[in-house]
Amino acid sequence: MSGVRSPAEALSDALPDAVVEVVAEGTHPFVRVEPESIVEAARVLKEQCGAEMLHQISGVDFEDRIEVVYHFARLAPDPDFLCLKVSLPRDDPVVPTLAHEWRAANWAERETWDLLGVRFSGHPHLFRILLPEDWEGHPLRKDYAFPESYHGIDCTQ
Amino acid sequence: MIGAEPLSSSLAAWLAALFGVGATWPIQALAMLIVATGVVALVVTPVGLGGVYLERKLSGRIQNRRGPNRVGPYGLLQTLADGIKLLVQEDIVHKAADAALFRFAPYVVFLAAFTGYVVMPFAPGLTAADLDVGIFFFLAMIGIETIGVVMAGWSSNNKWSLLGSMREVAQVVSYELPLGLAAMCPVIASGSLSLNTITDMQAGPIWNWFVIRNGYWAIVMVPAFLIFYTAGLAAAKRLPFDLPEAESELVAGFHTEYSGMRFGMFFLPEYAVMLSISGVATVLFLGGYHDPFGLSAGSLAGVWWWGLIWFFLKTTVLFLLQIVLRWTLPRLRIDQVMYLCYKGLLPVAMACVVLAAVLRLL
């Protein structure tokens, strides 16, 4: 459409080294980028692809990796969702934070940390948001073991 | 001058005759005590049962529902049931509260609210005490209520209660200014602070009432009446001025921590103040216990039940208006409340006083 480019195009031009994988067709087109370059990639989307709003940050736990999936919303022209994915190792998933440039990322990243254990380096306040502060473990991981009890409350029921 | 001796004087004379002594001050004091107790006892019942019931029924009808209709015929015994419930509720004085102040605060509020009734002329001869400074005494009692509220808010050891009581102080103390000034206009017109004298001066048909007296007084009295009524709403902590107990902001404001009959001691004075403000507004502006036809000045002079009916009729109209206003209007924010008082009502009230003085001299 006029004036905006597709994420695949824009990122291949601007950050060719950072692009790992491009899926442009199908039900869910996305661009996978290197974790360290997520901030610049998001900036490219904002400047060249018309992404105005960070819509969602999701974390998905696969067997061999944890993926953090960013969805940006382009409002006009041609409203659409632009997706960036980042693959992280399961042992110590760290990715730079978007919270300084996209304020919506502040809470969304806190939730991903809380439920999946992905650390966002540089986040101003990376604390648990949904679960109590002293909760142990990250529940949305596939290998999460439910605790036996919490502060004396039986959790096995 | 139509009027009868206030009740306490008659009772003092009767007691003196009974005991065979002169009507000295102990007898008079005893008489005043009995009459005051009687007034409170006879006023608490209609205020408590009637006022609350009226509010609940009327608010129900405004809100497209019925209101209480289960307890007793047409729900008439609802307030009694609520009172019994409050009495049997556990009396919680939480550990962190300042126990002495916490316990004492409701009594201050209760006292202040109900003491205002002793100067109110319900009917010819039915005044508990005809004080020379009646209206001043009444306004002073409204002020004392604030002390009780502050005590309640502070002793609860709860920041929300504290906030509510601070708002109460700001609001009531500020609104006493336009309240007092608006009350000065009938005082200037009649030349006396005594509520009985003010009522006597309004004897006669409707155009003798201060609010439209002789036609030209209306330019002073109508605004004064409206200011008195509005400032009275604020003094009674009724919507749109119910910030001190704003339910949706402060849970319950200064009486959050009170339960059982202690809460009842806050709840009842609210209706008492509502009714007494309405009563005093009636006395000052709407002719007190005089009927609009002039019969109380002529053929039915001194007939106590005729005056009582008309007094309560007018007071009830103002009372119902307070209820309707509460359920119709949203709440003002505290800075808007202050703005309205100091930049809205106060200048107009001052102008009314000056104008009243001018009119009086003419």
Add this chain to the structure above:
Amino acid sequence: MTPSIQGVALNQREASVPALPRDIQTEELVFNMGPQHPSTHGVLRVVLRTDGEVVLEAQPLIGNLHRCCEKILENLTYVQGVPYVDRMDYLGSLNMELGLVLAVEKAAAIEVPKRAQYLRVILCEMNRIASHLMAAGQFGLDMGAFTPFLYMFREREEGIRLLDEVTGGRLLYHYIRYGGVTRDVSDDWIGRTAVWCDRIDAHMQEYNDLLTYNHIFLNRACGVAIIDKQTALAFGATGPILRAAGVGRDLRKDMPYSSYEDFEFDIPVGPFDKGVVGDSWSRYKQRLLEMTQSTRIIRQALDKLPEGEIQHKKVTRGWKAPAGEAYVASEAPRGEISCYFVSDGGKKPYRCRMRGPSFFNIALLEETSRGLLIGDLIALMGSIDITLGEVDR
């Protein structure tokens, strides 16, 4: 002991309110607007730091209603999982269901018959009206106006009854399934729903007279707690907040789903006739105007309701979605709900990441509440209109 929230000492956080001019030394109060509070619309905890009545900082602490919806969805089959998203925004449940179901249908390429799509539109719009009536009434209630709340509930009650007739539930429906909807509607129901729509439109005038243009209400809400376009977009706030701030975004128009492109309706966008763009009054007014548009949609859909079946493919208990993923967003009453759905070909979803609009909306509280009075904070929370179910999931 310095007060702290979540382990970070309060006085270390950015307090961008400039030092207020003081001639008396006063203390700051740290309040807890606890999980139980009449105007937090659910179990939301807000820690306030105030200087008297002026809020210096308001930090919302969420998570009291966290029920691990996403984890549960991963552990249940597809059919079993739909009722759990009902409970996200329990006031607009059908829209929540649609959010999940659309994503799975896109990933698995399930076609939905036209009649089912129209029924989805009708019931979702009815749910939207019910939700907005609740939100607008609740906002009035927070402002101290008790009566308009009950008047709005009068209409809402009738709408809920109609929904109950079709779906079997008053608040939580489990009506929208993969491939269509569960039950069909009768012609009689269609007639009564049209009558209900007329009632909503007729009563708008009553709400406007009693609450919207009330002088006190205008003073409380106009110009109060302005959320402008840049802030809303930065925080990912959507729905009435964004539209009242002047951004004409509505997914029903921008990225139509479920046959919304067949209907003619407008998107009310701020500024409106009173107040400032992005203030509390605009958000409230936007909801009222949106209700009128919803009745337009419902009437058109009822008129044009096509014949046909209501569920194309029976998604049974053991249904396996083909491997794949999809991200679909739809317009819920409080904003944009979306689902990022990942399937690995098994009987249970691999990942259903749900976006609750209120999660992003409530983050605005911290930013916008600086310098407000406590009464304005209540106006802000009431006009943002959150439901804790979709914040915490």
